[in-house]
Amino acid sequence: MITAEQKPMEEIIASVAPFNSILLVGCNECVTVCAAGGRKEVGLLASALQLHFFKQGKTLDIKEITLERQCDPEYVEELVNSVDRVDAVLSMACGCGVQTIAARYKEKLVFPAVNTKFMGASERQGVWSERCQGCGDCVLGITGGVCPIARCSKRLMNGPCGGSTRGKCEISQDVDCAWQLIWDRMKALGIEKRYEEVMEAKDWRTSRDGGPRKIVREDLAS
């Protein structure tokens, strides 16, 4: 899923301070799962903002709504009536949601309330880690189910660098060496031989280097 973290309060306050009314929009998908921008967080942020402005002798009118999916125009359409009645929109969705609202409501200022972080998985309660960079040409089948592009700090394709120490990356003791994980997994699967094959220069055109990407499914496109 896409992970996100709420922006610092000061930054959020600064972005909405010029307005008298805002629409605070949560999303029921990824940001709900990572507890950054779901219905619950929308409620908490609305209260925190109202309290802040109340202390300053100002009333900020906040309308709260949490959409099923902010990255889907069908659901974003639900805002059509409420958007007209506010000065600006504060979105708690990932960057995809923010942009879907901005694209639909061209006359309205939209501010992000969260920083979108990465495509990750849950390690345990309250901990998420990066797992995928969307390179567009998945190599997990040859790297034992561990991605060197997302998980090696140098996205090395042919093994650990000289900085790998006791299973950790040279940048931090808190970061696992992806190639140690790959090697351990290859050994467990009995496919170490595969490591000896040199992976040649990758074609990054399928990644963001090829320009903004798009998927068109003719069978589904309307």
Next chain:
Amino acid sequence: MNAKTPSKLEKIMAAGHFGVTSECGPPRGSDPDVIRKKGELLKGYVDAVNVTDNQTSVVRTSSLAACIHLKLIGLEPVLQMVTRDRNRIALQSDILGAASFDIHNMLCLSGDHQSFGDNPQGQNVHDLDSMQLIQTVRKMRDEGKFLGGDEIKRPPKMFVGAAENPFADPFEIRAIRLGKKVEAGAEFIQTQCIYNLDKFEEWVRQARDRGLTEKVFIMAGITPLKSVGMAKYMKNRVPGMDVPDDVVKRMADTPKEKQAEEGVKICIETIQRLKECKGVSGFHIMAIEWEEKVPDIVKEAGLYPRPQVD
């Protein structure tokens, strides 16, 4: 192994002599005299001089420019190139630039992570990794073609090297990884600084068992310790460095004013012992900001005078 390029370093090792290289870090400024002075200290005592490429991710004069300065005063440079800062277009372009000055040695590296340097905010590129950079320069040299397939007019004639750290983890992968670099096209290897000789010899043994020492010149990395402080720093703070306790103790047991001398002594003993290690073809003496010590080390280790080749 027969020499395939005009590299003097290659010819010396191909003739069966121990090769000797050293290293020169470019300055954090544009004064060419800094490079020339370091070069002059090494002249005649080493076969070639590595020029580091923004080592530890700190901005310095470019490796290629410094290589040219060394070449112009009569030294043979080894162009170090990291894949951290340049994509495949820039890397190939700089290889051509070096070739246009008849620079004939190159060391392919991935480079330290930029978080160690003075621009931790920067992006890292890693379009290619070090293995793929080896493949790229070999293709340019042997096939006369760019990575994209187009023909090169006057291809580079690089003797192609890579680094290996026998002390990094997982240890069991290290000789296999060396094999991979050889398969990719590495012709010489310069290793991480060696203080744990037993472990290094075990790694060379594994390389021998895989037949790799017949295919690649292994140059043992040697760095003189200046003080017990440096020994401790290397042991505890430099990723992938293995400084055994007895080496630290030996430095600590030496009076402060004699520690530098002791460090040099350790170096010389290391070279003497590794000369007997079958599969070691040379020595890469990295005297970090201590280049003036290299001539003594070379002489006392019995590596002087340097052999002459055509």
